[in-house]
Amino acid sequence: MNTLLSIEKRNAVLSRMAVLLEQERAPLKAINQQDLNNYSGDDLAMEKRLLVDDTKIDGMILSLQQLASQEDPVGKVRFNFTHDNGLKISNKTAAFGTILIIYESRPDVTVEAGGIAFKSGNKILLKGGKESLLSNQKIVSLWHQALTDNDVATSWVEYLNYDRTETQAFLEKPTQKVDLIVPRGGEKLIAFTKKHATCPVIVSGRGNNFVYVNAEANLDQALSIIVNGKTSNISVCNALDKLLIDTNLPNWEVFANRVVAKLKEFNVIVLGDSTVAAATNVPAIESDLIWYEEFLDYKIVIGTTNSDQGAIDKINKYCGGHSASIITTNNETAQVFMDNVDTAAVYQNASTRFTDGGQFGLGGELAISTDKLHQRGPIGLQHLVTNKWYIYGEGQIR
Template structure:
């Protein structure tokens, strides 16, 4: 095992103990100082990010968009920090309390997980989001970002660590690995002695590699093969607006829509204007035979299209017989992230909500709202598509566990 990594783990464990003792007022004050420091050092952050962009000049546009920082994106990160400071602190909350037959007073109390490790790709905002949420929830964090964003991530973590040090706190509450090699990432996946949970955040390949190889407990965050189903009772303009927003606003992120299903009864009427609106925004459409008979410019889809997360201006289209066919298709090919039905029929909406097995299911709204900030969590550590411990956007509560506090007055078990 890498000695440097073991030291990082030991430092994180020590810092996590200090964090567990911090009061909410102190944590909120530090989060506000984090935000101020980011704004004060915006030029330094953008200069570091520019180095990353220059090094990654051959990167496809869908990935460089994730990597790029602007003055507004730095301001957004700072806003996220301030919002986390306003959120209720889950640490110390009592979920429930009772007295058992022996007279013991039992309480179920919220506590931090301890040390959280994160492996993520070229998205510097994850560095700040993860640091904010882990700090507020009393956890130390070990960050391993992609090599493409190394300069940006180092600049951001150095700013946050400096704030901690200046305020008499252990700066090792936030650590980032300078070594971005696969070997070090693999060793981090096996750092059971120090890491309590590992959260991968990125594409399907990264997530599956972590899930298959890690011995540290993993919370699986999701690739987003997200669907929009246009029901026969859909309102035309609403359908166009939602689909364009879900696909086009930011196509490189996991909550962008990748698939469009449309009821056969309205396909001839609604698919042409939907396809035109998407085409006007540069979206390439790939469809089944029925959709191509309606819109000639749609390219033929292959089987792999139905399970692919494009993260690009590409969308696959399928005409379905009815709502049940749409539900069956989605449950077969979805990654369990976010799905939408567009319909003015209440019963159709309810059936969709009840039968779709995904973390977030919408009626008449864009998939782009699957986001910790939009859900009121301030920021998010990731969007979990698994079912144990956490599901959907993970905020502060999902970064805690529980322990039982038991008070007696001399009881012994008979």
């Protein structure tokens, strides 16, 4: 059992880690280049996630600096009560203990998710994807240096270089205590983790996000939101996959053709339901099952609805529980939509690409939860705690 580190120690390690990343920028990029050279796959989204360039290193450093400056999430009083008999009862936030983060191909998770879990007083176990092994090992060596430089045991951050069979064995019979598991990746990884884990799992990340263009939409806004959601970064869970257009929109066919033309400039593959296909000459979808799919690619499906309720029903049936946006100038219509769509984040007149801990003012995120229990949406520092009851007495018995 690791004794809780003082907040000063935790902050010092995070600050030192930021300095080390700056110092080791060139070696880290060179090692990452080896991972990229070894990656033989043709998955564009995977390759984008795997790359460590100056922009990504800047992001890692910034996240560590922000974490170091944030207040301690542990030990915050959430509830106070004095019993009739004089017992003083309070509830405070507490560290989970040990958090295992299982993730695919994103070396920046080794810094950012690891940093959030460490700041909230937890020991970290990291299990990254094989494609980013060399980059991850380099970053973990920097963690160990930052810990050692501050007289903290390196066991606070541990890398599990396991294959799938070893990972399954560890999930089913952990060789050390694990209090919480956070899988960061695709649906297969999440399903695999949930199936074999013996402790709580925070389910994160499946996107399949929707934008609904209502009859009273500002169409210029709608177009730029759709293009941003689909093309600014295809490899993230807050990207856009589905577009619904209200057929009560005046000249909706003209707008649909405008959207298709604009998306094609970005080489996006556009598919439509039968109505959209007829109006725009894009290929028609072969089956409604495609509405369930998250693409992580330059691909979108456009469909129509003849009512706001129809849009809400369709989104609730097919979406991944992540994000949905309505484009409308009617605030009442927007409120009804936002109250009734069952996603972790709901938007009016903005891109779903903002569903992110950093963008929401959390100073980074460990994951984006599509579960409703413990925490929903981006999980920041303040959510990565459990709680504990403290009772102070003077001999009271019941």
